[in-house]
Amino acid sequence: MSKLFRAVIMGPPGSGKGTISERIAHSFGLKHLSSGDFVRENIAAKTEAGVLAKTYIKKGLLVPDHVMTRLLLPRLEEMTKYSWLLDGFPRTLAQAEALNSACDLDVAINLNIPLETLKERLQHRWIHPPSGRVYNMCFNPPHVQGKDDITGEPLIQQEDDRPEALVARLRHYKDVAKPVIDFYKAKGILYTFSDTETDRIWPNISTLLSTKISTIQSDARCASTH
Numbered sequence: 001m002s003k004l005f006r007a008v009i010m011g012p013p014g015s016g017k018g019t020i021s022e023r024i025a026h027s028f029g030l031k032h033l034s035s036g037d038f039v040r041e042n043i044a045a046k047t048e049a050g051v052l053a054k055t056y057i058k059k060g061l062l063v064p065d066h067v068m069t070r071l072l073l074p075r076l077e078e079m080t081k082y083s084w085l086l087d088g089f090p091r092t093l094a095q096a097e098a099l100n101s102a103c104d105l106d107v108a109i110n111l112n113i114p115l116e117t118l119k120e121r122l123q124h125r126w127i128h129p130p131s132g133r134v135y136n137m138c139f140n141p142p143h144v145q146g147k148d149d150i151t152g153e154p155l156i157q158q159e160d161d162r163p164e165a166l167v168a169r170l171r172h173y174k175d176v177a178k179p180v181i182d183f184y185k186a187k188g189i190l191y192t193f194s195d196t197e198t199d200r201i202w203p204n205i206s207t208l209l210s211t212k213i214s215t216i217q218s219d220a221r222c223a224s225t226h
């Protein structure tokens with residue numbers, strides 16, 4: 001049995017986490033686990049964590065660490081047989097330490113994208129809240145403007161994607177993300193990518209993951225023959 005591969009992808013709002021996660025999941029057969037999707041599922045299911053999380057999201061806040069960790073770690077336990085990419089978690093050091101106690105990571109991908117690019121992208125971001133599917137009028141528009149490609153249901157723009165809301169979100173992101181970035185740098189698994197275009201970043205991420213995944217599989221083969 002080849003060793004499983006586990007990775008996280010981090011970056012500020014609009015940096016392309018969701019977009020790149022979909023490409024990684026498709027290209028490498030990893031499960032794409034999105035903390036935002038887990039939150040939305042719990043809100044829709046009116047679980048205790050979902051009801052609590054909704055009160056924070058309505059104020060444009062992050063969900064508290066203990067709620068997020070309680071919501072997320074049981075989902076990871078369902079995934080012990082899969083290689084996965086976790087998108088949107090951890091966002092704080094406490095979350096990174098909780099994740100570290102639950103499983104080992106092979107790679108932490110960090111997207112370092114300029115503010116102007118984030119503003120531009122989020123101004124044109126439209127989402128289908130029930131599914132979390134993401135569109136962009138410039139980068140990947142829906143077939144029918146304002147409608148989700150799969151369900152035809154209406155798309156919305158998130159309040160906190162507005163440029164004036166973004167600066168505050170970014171400042172908060174930088175404050176909480178730095179200790180997480182340092183945590184993974186100290187573990188020697190941090191890989192940072194900086195560019196304004198995902199299409200230019202993608203080949204570098206793809207090469208990194210191809211190398212890492214084939215190394216793990218060849219190590220596993222060696223281990224199984226000794």
Ligand SMILES: Nc1ncnc2c1ncn2[C@@H]1O[C@H](COP(=O)(O)OP(=O)(O)OP(=O)(O)O)[C@@H](O)[C@H]1O
Nearest residue numbers: 012013014035036039057061062063068088089091
């Ligand atoms: N790891 C997390 N810790 C705390 N809150 C989280 C976490 N992940 C998601 N959330 C909450 O769920 C909401 C929705 O998450 P999602 O990632 O879909 O949106 P987002 O944070 O606006 O993402 P983006 O980075 O794409 O702008 C977030 O705004 C946040 O309140």
Ligand SMILES: O=c1ccn([C@@H]2O[C@H](COP(=O)(O)OP(=O)(O)O)[C@@H](O)[C@H]2O)c(=O)[nH]1
Nearest residue numbers: 014015016017018019121125135136139198
């Ligand atoms: O090179 C890119 C990558 C993404 N996007 C768009 O920018 C927004 C933010 O992307 P995503 O939601 O993947 O970023 P995240 O917030 O998940 O980091 C979305 O509307 C994407 O369609 C873009 O315009 N160019």
